[in-house]
Amino acid sequence: MSDNASKVNTSKYQCRSCGGNMEFDPESQSLKCPFCSDTAPIERDEEKPAVHDYRTADTSASHNWGEEKRLIKCESCGAETMIDSAKSADFCAFCGSSHILTQEDTNPAIAPETVIPFKISKNQATEAFKQWISKKKFAPNALKSRHTMESISGVYMPFWSFDSKTESDYTAEKGTYYYTNEMKTFTDSDGKVQTREEKIRHTRWEKVAGNYIESFDDVNIVASDNVSQILAKDIEPYKLEELTKYDPRYISGFLAERYTVDIHQGWNMAKNEIDEEIASGIIEEIGGDEHRNLNVTTDYQTIDYKLMMLPIWISSYRFKDKVYNFLVNGQTGKVAGKAPTSWAKVLGLFGGIAGVTAIIILLIKLFGK
Numbered sequence: 001m002s003d004n005a006s007k008v009n010t011s012k013y014q015c016r017s018c019g020g021n022m023e024f025d026p027e028s029q030s031l032k033c034p035f036c037s038d039t040a041p042i043e044r045d046e047e048k049p050a051v052h053d054y055r056t057a058d059t060s061a062s063h064n065w066g067e068e069k070r071l072i073k074c075e076s077c078g079a080e081t082m083i084d085s086a087k088s089a090d091f092c093a094f095c096g097s098s099h100i101l102t103q104e105d106t107n108p109a110i111a112p113e114t115v116i117p118f119k120i121s122k123n124q125a126t127e128a129f130k131q132w133i134s135k136k137k138f139a140p141n142a143l144k145s146r147h148t149m150e151s152i153s154g155v156y157m158p159f160w161s162f163d164s165k166t167e168s169d170y171t172a173e174k175g176t177y178y179y180t181n182e183m184k185t186f187t188d189s190d191g192k193v194q195t196r197e198e199k200i201r202h203t204r205w206e207k208v209a210g211n212y213i214e215s216f217d218d219v220n221i222v223a224s225d226n227v228s229q230i231l232a233k234d235i236e237p238y239k240l241e242e243l244t245k246y247d248p249r250y251i252s253g254f255l256a257e258r259y260t261v262d263i264h265q266g267w268n269m270a271k272n273e274i275d276e277e278i279a280s281g282i283i284e285e286i287g288g289d290e291h292r293n294l295n296v297t298t299d300y301q302t303i304d305y306k307l308m309m310l311p312i313w314i315s316s317y318r319f320k321d322k323v324y325n326f327l328v329n330g331q332t333g334k335v336a337g338k339a340p341t342s343w344a345k346v347l348g349l350f351g352g353i354a355g356v357t358a359i360i361i362l363l364i365k366l367f368g369k
């Protein structure tokens with residue numbers, strides 16, 4: 001295989017004024033030169049993003065990023081990211097490691113077709129993160145420092161989005177509460193035996209069966225092992241009506257993560273979410289007070305998918321040999337993450353509380369009489 005087998009030869013986005021490489025600017029939604037600030041507009045493609053049949057998905061096609069990219073791989077966490085060929089990466093966006101190697105992209109994969117361009121700038125994302133972390137009282141001070149803020153990276157993350165029309169047959173047992181009055185005997189505080197009437201709850205069980213039909217749209221799965229599914233869900237929703245046809249100009253100046261969760265893994269994860277919603281819908285349809293022995297057989301009549309590139313600002317922080325990721329939705333600015341706890345701060349707080357308590361007790365002893 002030749003050295004350029006994984007590259008697409010296209011023109012650079014050169015600034016017409018100074019010749020520098022232009023990058024996508026979230027605030028102006030255009031290409032912008034970082035040297036002279038000249039801009040070049042990007043005409044938005046209003047065509048509705050295409051969806052594809054999952055059952056006939058072709059995973060043998062190569063990525064077509066539409067411009068020359070290099071694949072970099074982190075030796076610490078294994079993240080594989082595409083970067084502009086003229087750029088270099090000083091650290092991994094996912095774990096903060098500086099152990100990064102350049103590799104050749106030889107793996108066949110489904111190419112991205114749709115993208116939501118960044119709308120939140122780096123400065124806006126940094127400010128959103130600062131406001132969020134300031135509310136975490138027990139986070140380490142170093143996490144709130146400027147150094148950590150500057151490590152934030154803009155990454156287009158791959159997401160599988162699935163639609164499905166489903167029909168389910170189910171059986172279950174529905175429990176309905178009913179009450180009877182019964183006389184109970186008890187011994188009172190004087191040792192006398194007393195009787196009183198009490199209402200006792202019972203459950204009447206009956207077998208039920210039925211058919212449940214539901215359609216699902218845009219069940220989104222982050223297609224990367226390097227980002228927690230929970231964190232990715234926490235920064236949703238995205239305004240998917242703003243999806244546009246993939247254009248490499250939107251990626252210029254940003255990282256683009258290559259998917260590591262393939263389409264079949266993605267569908268299995270989406271299917272689990274769909275099955276949980278189907279079960280909840282069936283239970284609501286059955287009614288009653290309790291349910292047991294629910295059995296569901298689902299026909300996924302249609303399964304459609306699209307591969308989206310969605311904007312996320314990522315900051316990583318290493319604390320006591322553990323990596324913490326913080327995500328900022330690059331479209332809305334919503335922040336999610338789990339901050340480590342500084343036990344020195346916790347002990348300091350409780351030490352202070354204990355000190356105050358001791359003083360109060362002493363004052364009570366001295367002046368309480």
